[in-house]
Amino acid sequence: MAARIGFLACPGTLPASPERRSDAYEHDRQVDALRPALADRGFELVEIDWAAPLDQFEGLALVMLGTAWDYQDRLKEFLTRLEALEARGIAVCNPPQVVRWNARKTYLQDLAERGAATVPTLWLDDASRGDVLSAFDRFGTDRVVVKRQVGAGALGQHSFTRDDPPAAGWTLGHPAMIQPFLPAIAEEGEYSFVFVGGAFSHAILKLPAAGDYRIQSMFGGIDTAIEPAPADLAAAEAVLASLPFDDLLYARIDMIRAGGTLAVMEAELIEPFLYPLEGPGLGTRFAEALEKTLETKVYYQ
Ligand SMILES: Nc1ncnc2c1ncn2[C@@H]1O[C@H](COP(=O)(O)OP(=O)(O)OP(=O)(O)O)[C@@H](O)[C@H]1O
Ligand SMILES: [Mg+2]
Numbered sequence: 001m002a003a004r005i006g007f008l009a010c011p012g013t014l015p016a017s018p019e020r021r022s023d024a025y026e027h028d029r030q031v032d033a034l035r036p037a038l039a040d041r042g043f044e045l046v047e048i049d050w051a052a053p054l055d056q057f058e059g060l061a062l063v064m065l066g067t068a069w070d071y072q073d074r075l076k077e078f079l080t081r082l083e084a085l086e087a088r089g090i091a092v093c094n095p096p097q098v099v100r101w102n103a104r105k106t107y108l109q110d111l112a113e114r115g116a117a118t119v120p121t122l123w124l125d126d127a128s129r130g131d132v133l134s135a136f137d138r139f140g141t142d143r144v145v146v147k148r149q150v151g152a153g154a155l156g157q158h159s160f161t162r163d164d165p166p167a168a169g170w171t172l173g174h175p176a177m178i179q180p181f182l183p184a185i186a187e188e189g190e191y192s193f194v195f196v197g198g199a200f201s202h203a204i205l206k207l208p209a210a211g212d213y214r215i216q217s218m219f220g221g222i223d224t225a226i227e228p229a230p231a232d233l234a235a236a237e238a239v240l241a242s243l244p245f246d247d248l249l250y251a252r253i254d255m256i257r258a259g260g261t262l263a264v265m266e267a268e269l270i271e272p273f274l275y276p277l278e279g280p281g282l283g284t285r286f287a288e289a290l291e292k293t294l295e296t297k298v299y300y301q
Contacts, residue, residue: 002042005290006063006090007031008050008271013067015047023218026273027067033276037283041291050081054088061294062091064249065099065271072152075103093249093293094269101244102269105149105177114242117235117263119179119256123149127176129166135178136162143181145213148174154214181213184257190215190265193228193236194274194282195251197289200237202279203228225278235262243267249293250274250286 011019013027027047035045048056050068057063063085071078082096094102101107112118122135127146135144146158156174159181160166189207193200202225209220217223228236236253243251252272255262276282 002039002044003061003294004044004046004059005038006057006060007034007045007047007066008063008068009047009066010049010051010068010070012069014049021069024067029276030067030274033274033283034286035283037287038290040284041287043287043290050078054084057085057088057090060085060090062093062290064093068271071099071270072103072150075099075150091293093290094245094251098245098248098269102267103150105147105151105266107267108264110244111239111242111264111267114244116239116242117258117261119182119258119263119265122178124176124178126174127172127178129168129170131176131178132160132166135180139180141180145179145181146172147177147179148172149177150175153218154216157214159213182256182258185213185215188257191226191228191232191236191255191262192268192272192275193233193253193255194272194279195240195248195253196274196282196285197249197292198240198247199285199289200233201282201285202275203233203236204275204278223275223278225275232262239264239267243269245269247293247296249289 009027011017012021013024031045031047038045079096079100082092082099086092106123108118108121120139124131132144132146136142142162144160148156186208189205192204192206194202205224205226206215207222208215212219215221236255239253240251248269252268253264254266254268256265274282
């Protein structure tokens, strides 16, 4: 019988769900890239809500985190579920320890300590107008970006200039990080390097719409497949090597140029979009890596 592989999804992404989001086409693109390639190797891909009753996971050999886009607000519940699946002998890729580490951007501090090139960052329990004003001086810049330590999709993110600082009394209201605004985002773009089974698969360059600095497609950002320069690929590989985990089934390393070299903006290890259209070999590479993972069952208990 074909081994069954779970693709964890959520009501916002599952086909036929009444709550399906308008950007759920990303779910379809990933499933469409993986399903036939997995079938060629005898795997059946099953889309399933990560929060579905546990008995519906019966018979799955492995689950990938897929498009579980609503885990952010339910992190504890998500981790409990992933641990329950592991306890049932289902391999979880990437594993719950990786999710726990990667869900808060403070992991960037670990990467910096482990030698990765990172963007200079101030870490704060919350950010106030005063923190933003002192960040201009600290970084010697006229523009900064303030982000939540836990967040995605540029949600709740702000960019302030010396000419247009936050109002008196302003706070972010969340654990915060402040970075110098890197002009490379609009001049060159942000790179995504997709790794499957520890090997480089493909790279994308993402540019914001004119006048914006956020590369996310919901803000008009444009993605292009690229052949990375050897030095840039080496920089991404160095970030991958600095992760405190080996043998990840998939990883996406997002990078931006900061003073000549690429620095890591994010290491996306939970449910990154893998840009299947820009990486036509993704499905085959993924199926091969999955087969190896199942053979060795090298995941973190
Ligand atoms: N220091 C910076 N300089 C310039 N642009 C930045 C900076 N930090 C973030 N941005 C812009 O904001 C976007 C969102 O930031 P980031 O990726 O760190 O957060 P996120 O909310 O986790 O987003 P996502 O999960 O969608 O990638 C980046 O893709 C980039 O376009
Ligand atoms: Mg990002």
